Amino acid sequence: MFHPGSAKDYSREQIVTAVADGMREAAQGLSGSLKLLIENTAGQGSVLGSTLEELAEIRSQAQAGLDFEVGYCLDTCHSFAAGYDLASEAGLELFIQKADALLRLERVPVIHANDSKGGLGSRLDRHEHIGEGLIGDAAFGRLLNHPKMMTKAFILETPVDSPEDQSRDINKLKELCRKSPTVRKTSK
Numbered sequence: 001m002f003h004p005g006s007a008k009d010y011s012r013e014q015i016v017t018a019v020a021d022g023m024r025e026a027a028q029g030l031s032g033s034l035k036l037l038i039e040n041t042a043g044q045g046s047v048l049g050s051t052l053e054e055l056a057e058i059r060s061q062a063q064a065g066l067d068f069e070v071g072y073c074l075d076t077c078h079s080f081a082a083g084y085d086l087a088s089e090a091g092l093e094l095f096i097q098k099a100d101a102l103l104r105l106e107r108v109p110v111i112h113a114n115d116s117k118g119g120l121g122s123r124l125d126r127h128e129h130i131g132e133g134l135i136g137d138a139a140f141g142r143l144l145n146h147p148k149m150m151t152k153a154f155i156l157e158t159p160v161d162s163p164e165d166q167s168r169d170i171n172k173l174k175e176l177c178r179k180s181p182t183v184r185k186t187s188k
């Protein structure tokens with residue numbers, strides 16, 4: 001799993017091709033069950049991969065010539081900071097639909113679950129504890145329990161300032177899973 005990097009002085013077209021070439025070079029001789037996941041970014045500066053379209057373009061260029069599958073990891077904080085409104089019900093639905101259409105959700109095995117210190121479209125990559133940022137509890141509840149997200153692995157990358165921080169965030173996600181009406185529906 002990796003961030004695709006920064007364009008600096010190069011054009012988008014040049015850099016997308018350079019990243020795809022780099023992936024193929026790094027993966028020489030590798031095959032089998034290995035999976036390379038491109039993670040979306042918040043889009044700070046000239047960072048690549050903040051739009052779903054760009055992620056799809058990098059993958060399609062890289063996949064030709066690789067003997068294993070290239071997929072994606074979507075980070076909730078990065079998506080929100082890049083301008084995808086995961087905090088609202090309609091915004092989350094739109095994001096999931098777009099991700100399915102452009103990336104295909106079966107190619108997204110992992111979600112990085114991070115709340116965001118930065119606002120919608122702020123392009124700030126600043127992770128926050130679940131429910132304490134601008135994405136919020138309700139939105140994580142909707143995401144965790146979305147029918148299209150049931151098989152995804154959720155990985156936390158929230159700040160660990162004190163030893164109990166991590167278990168608090170894990171317990172928060174578990175609690176939000178239990179609370180959801182979707183879960184109750186599917187368990188009938």
Ligand SMILES: [Zn+2]
Binds near residue numbers: 039075112157
């Ligand atoms: Zn991440």
